Amino acid sequence: MAPSHEHRFRRLGAVLAEWQPVWQPLPFQHRRLSWECRYPAMAEALRALSEDEAERLQADPFTASPLSGWLPVAELAELVQLPDLAPQGPTLPDAWGAFVGGRKWRQIQAFAPLVTSDAELVEWCAGKGHLARGMARWHGVGVEALEWQAELCRSGHELARRQGVAVQLHQQDVLAEGVSHWLTPSTRVMALHACGDLHGRLLELAARRGASVTLAPCCYQRTEAERYRPLSEQGWQDMAEQGWRLCRDDLAMAVQETVTAPSGVRRQRRRANAWRLGFDALQRDVSGRDAYLPVPSLAYGRMPDDFAAFCQWAAGRKAVALPAHIDWARYEAEGFRRLDEVTRLELVRHVFRRPLEVWLALDRVRLMEEAGFQVGFGTFCKRDLTPRNLVIEATPAG
Ligand SMILES: C[S@@+](CC[C@H](N)C(=O)[O-])C[C@H]1O[C@@H](n2cnc3c(N)ncnc32)[C@H](O)[C@@H]1O
Structure with a gap:
């Protein structure tokens, strides 16, 4: 049976805390890393890797890793195994993706079926509202979309008009006071790749106001606070007990994996x-x-x-x-x-990168569970479409 979110979060935190002195230092900054005197054979094994082997481990740090002799590779591999929530059924047709980059549209196609249309839909940090347009057209409903940049709102309106779709883009700073009226118990807010404080704000407001959320979080390091402030109670307690902290550079590590460039x-x-x-x-x-x-x-x-x-x-x-x-x-x-x-x-850090990303997402999951929400957590697409493929689906219980 899969571990509960609570258990997975605690266990990942414990492993990340224990190994922080190994994964935290940035190899390009230090001619000799502080952990090398404790694990000289691990450093030697890494330096001796062939180019092909190093490249393979970059893409897949958990398979046949020479680091298993020192690091808890197998346990981490298991802790980051998440349910694949990608739906098998129909999705938005390819033809509706005109005006959207091919990769972005495929991400939207993977994400859209996870957004249940059981409530009034609002898109958070919508850009030009591509997701909102797709959803409005698919379900034949009106969708509201919030975006800060006036130019993106204008382009989004124009696209909605050309496609005859009922999407309203509102120029709205989601960090501003007045945003909470968009979140009600009859709203589902969808956010595809909303960054740090922007999705943190969404979850905190939704938890307070009882709005449902479907969120693919990203860029945890885009945050005001220098030091990571957990969103959940469990996060505060576990970090205090486990005795670790995260700074912005650490958060950046969680999202360093990118799609392989040409x-x-x-x-x-x-x-x-x-x-x-x-x-x-x-x-x-x-x-x-x-x-x-x-x-x-x-x-x-x-x-x-x-x-x-x-x-x-x-x-x-x-x-x-x-x-x-x-x-x-x-x-x-x-x-x-x-x-x-x-x-x-750097391959040492690669082993801890996905675990840190999953831990950060679980902090968000736990915030919603602590507020009495039913929360689904897993992946919505393969990692070669976007490595930011985690999705949190939160609905007030009862
Ligand atoms: C990473 S993009 C995601 C856009 C879109 N959801 C997508 O997947 O392509 C983040 C969007 O958030 C918008 N944004 C940034 N800060 C914002 C704020 N304070 N309030 C509302 N939108 C904001 C940006 O202008 C940008 O369009």
């Missing part, structure tokens, strides 16, 4: 990351300080053509005075060597 983009990304690490090696030598110096990211189109130009740009941004003569080839090669090393050491 090979050209991956090549560019690899080069950009190697250059950043090459610059880091250079700035440590120049400054005499063995400490990581964060450099802002550059849009790919704006990346300089060669490593020297990149370092000069980065040095300018960080006020690092570079000497006249630099062995650029040596530092560039060091950047690529470090990248290979960092990629392998």
Whole structure:
């Protein structure tokens, strides 16, 4: 039998807390990680991995993992096994997805059948209201959609008008005071990929006002608070007992997995990351300080053509005075060597990434259960369509 949400949440929290000193440090920031002295053989095993093996484990950290000798890989694999809630029946037709990106439309097609039309539908943080339009057309009902950006509301209205669909987009800041009147016991609020505080607000209001919710959460790190504040009572209690905390960088780890990019983009990304690490090696030598110096990211189109130009740009941004003569080839090669090393050491974090994401989602599940809701929790699509594939379906009990 599957464990209860309460049990799964507690157990995941206990494992994450115990192993936090191993998964928390960011390998690109440290030439030597603090856990390496405790687990030297694990670090050695990682550094020795072939490129193919490292790539395989990035995509699938739980299968045949060489880390099983040190980390609770099997238990974590089991704790992140969730029911597949993807419905088998009909969904929104492909033809209705005109004006929507192909991948986004397939996500909406997977999500829509989970939104029961037993109540008045409201879309939260709707963008142009693509989901709202699909639902309105499918069920022949009016749908209200809340979106903050006026331009998106205008485009959404125009699309609804062209398709003859009864969707009203309201320019509404969902963090503002006046938003709660949208949530009533006869409302179901749907939110596909609403970020941190935006979906936190939705759940807290829905719990208080008795509105039903179908939510696919994402971007937990988009939050005002520097340090993670659990949403559920259980979250507060468990974290206090287990003695751990989460900062924004930790939350970002939970959503770092992205859909595999095309090979050209991956090549560019690899080069950009190697250059950043090459610059880091250079700035440590120049400054005499063995400490990581964060450099802002550059849009790919704006990346300089060669490593020297990149370092000069980065040095300018960080006020690092570079000497006249630099062995650029040596530092560039060091950047690529470090990248290979960092990629392998990152595999430790990959083992804990999905467990952290599931733990964060379960904190939201528990908030709703504590408020007396019936909560379904599982996945709504395969991870290659979107790795943010968790869905929370909460309905007031009775
Ligand atoms: C990640 S997008 C999701 C959009 C849409 N649900 C989708 O799946 O494509 C988040 C949306 O939230 C909107 N948003 C951000 N802050 C908001 C706020 N305070 N109130 C209402 N909407 C907000 C953004 O403008 C954006 O359209």
